[in-house]
Amino acid sequence: MSEPANFPPATIEAFLRFCEGEWMSLRSRFLLGAQAEAGEGDEWHSSERGELVVRYIDGEPGGLSVGPKDQPPRQLLFAADGSFSAGDQQGRWTLWPDGSLELVSEHNGTELRERIWFNKPNLRLRSTIEQPADGLPGRASFSSEIRRVSKPAAAA
Template sequence: MFMDIQTFLESCIGQWFSQRSSYQFDTEKAESHKSELTVEWLNTDHSLLVSLCQEHRIDPNQAIGGQQVSWNSSVDYGQKKQTGSATMIIIPDSNTPKIGKIIQSFKSNPSSQGKYSLGEDEALNLTLEVGDFLMEERIWFASPNLRLRTSLMKGENGYSRTAFYSEIRRLPPQEVA
């Protein structure tokens, strides 16, 4: 059975251990990082969702909800600790809900609007303009507890950064009888 956008987003909720490998084209520098991710669901009446929709002149009732993603890289030994959060709001097309708009906001930057599509392969594709850059991201599940992502950042001089993420869901401990 084909996964819909609501089911896909709900599958992302939880705590994840993330490993990222990235490459900067301009400096020819490869890096790898580890972090803890927490993905939380935002209902359509959440104040942040309502505020972002209003900022982009979109009726909040058109959204199906959103996600608040926070990260903490303190698990990355020897690296400078980084924390932050981002919010993504999903507004499906009323005729074809596997495509639609997204609003994304990073805590320190103005929010941006983009597009999403959920493919027949159950991979979510995001396209977002962030300042002078175009960001393309693809997210899919290899299994219910293993999420994979790729991202490309493209500027006026071509691609500037690429990254691959593997994310393992943190499961709660088993109860002992």
């Protein structure tokens, strides 16, 4: 099966539109550095499954409404100048030549860096790294997300 002609998405608007759908997610979270050392046993990591709903928001270039199924979504609004906002959080976005989208924001002196990319049209990967102002490693997560696709209607 061949990839769609517009894969991976080459513009921020195309990338945001491509994110729309219902996704089954498996996220692994990790505590790094001193946080990991302070815990006992396997507390330094956890994994969770979830359902994620992503909707495209019209605009220039657009935005995303993102949230777990059955919970209020969070809105991320993107501007053509490379900035984005999510409620009171502001940041910068970069769509890299490899087709990945990087979001960088800072809150209370902690930098949050998230990268989202598509391995295949229905397989999206995300990595997140939280870096406290003291420069020590903080938290990280990795998610693999599979788009739910509806089954074709049965032939009558």
